[in-house]
Amino acid sequence: MSNKNKKETRNQGGKPLLHARNRHQGRYDFPALIKAEPALEHMLISNPAxxxxxxxxxxxxxxxxxKALLQSSYDVRGWDIPPENLCPPVPGRADYLHYLADLLADSNQGRVPKGKQITALDIGTGASCIYPLIGASEYGWSFCASDINQASLTNAQAILEHNPNLGKQIQLRHQANELSLFKGIVADDEWFDVSLCNPPFHASAEEARAGSTRKWENLNKTGKAEQAEPVLNFSGQAAELWCEGGELAFIEKMIRESAAIPTKILWFSTLVSKSANLPAIHAALKQVKACDEKTIIMSQGNKESRLVAWTFLNASQQAAWAKLRWSNNKR
Structure with a gap:
């Protein structure tokens, strides 16, 4: 399968940029963020520059x-997660959603579809419920958010209770079968316009600890860390950070499962942290006969990641999908 659909935007210095619609361009406005979350003021430091x-x-x-970014940019109130849970970077998560919106626009005569009739499935939403919160606020989409960890869903529900307007568009579902991703979540009588996932990166707890140590060392070199020792895993529980076989095994499983429900979701998608995994992912998509595949390069600061999306519907079927499901969309 060719990679002709790769999208990449870079600034004059050669570094990739955030999506043009991303609200988090440039440096953080700390006075505005402190106004949203006063406790942040006690966390401020001066970097080497x-x-x-x-x-x-x-x-x-x-x-x-x-917490400050979510409140100031998306009017999300009462957001918090337990210290042991993974804390996702808001700008990068927003980027993912903006590129998914572009994918849907390609099937909608170039118009980004908005409103509650647009349905998204978040696989592994975690305690933060970050994608549904941003997506519901930014585009008005409806979300089904699944997770295998009931404690994470309990925390996510507490956040939704602080945000009843957004909560009306977000449904949480427990994945009781740890061996399945879509089965048991996607009902026979429902369809989704897009699915998204941030898969666990590592293949073992040991590999996750080593990754945390490398991350701390990199931050220390740039003057962004002050601890004498790395914080274990930089927060994050087992299912958030690692699974047997690591990221590639998880995504290959997702691809196989997607082939069993080819017409239930218009665009399947996942983040890919390791570029070395792309050839095997492309091969897996070719094996299941995906009709189209896109690889999009994203960036937050000096970190680069990838979004891979695929569909089993051809262009005419995609257009028919949009006409049937989004016909009342005026924006």
Whole structure:
């Protein structure tokens, strides 16, 4: 399968940029963020360049930054997660959703479809419920958010109770079968316009710990860490950070399962953290005879990641899908 659909946007210095619609361009506006979350003020530091920042190796500082970003940009209230859960970066998660919106626009005569009739399935939503919150606020989409961890869903439900307007568009579902991703979640009488997932990166707990240590060392070199020792896993529980076979095995499983429900979801998608996994992912998509596949390069600061999306519907079928399901969409 060719990679002709790869999208890549870079600035004059050669670094990839956030999506044009991303609200988090440039440096953080800390005065505005502190107004949204006053506790963030106590987390501020000066980086080696003399600029105001936070210690990105401090899980509490990162959680407070996320809380402030969600409230100031998306009017999400009462957001918090337990210290042991993975704290996702808001700008990068927003980027994923904006590129998915572009995919849907390709099937909608170039118009980004908005409103509650657009349905998204978030596989592994976690305690943060980050994708549904941003997607419901930014585009008005409806979300089904699944997870195997009931404690994570309980925390997500607590966040939704603080945000009843967004909560009306977000349904949480427990995945009782740890061996399945779509089965047991996608009902026989429902269809989704897009699915999304941030799969676990690592193949074992040991590999996750090593990754956390490398991350801490990199932050320390750039003056962004102040701890004498790395914080274990930079927060994150087992299912969030690792699974047997790692990221590639997880995504290959997702691809196989998607082939069993080819007409239930218009665009399947996943993040891919390791570029070395792309050839095997493309091969897996070719094996299940995906009709179209797109690889999109995304960036947050110096970190680069990839979004891979695929569909089993051809162009005419995609257009028919949009006409049937989004006919009342005026924007």
């Amino acid at each position: 003399g600029e105001t920042s936070i210690n990105f190796a401090d899980p509490l500082a990162v959680r407070l930054l996320n």
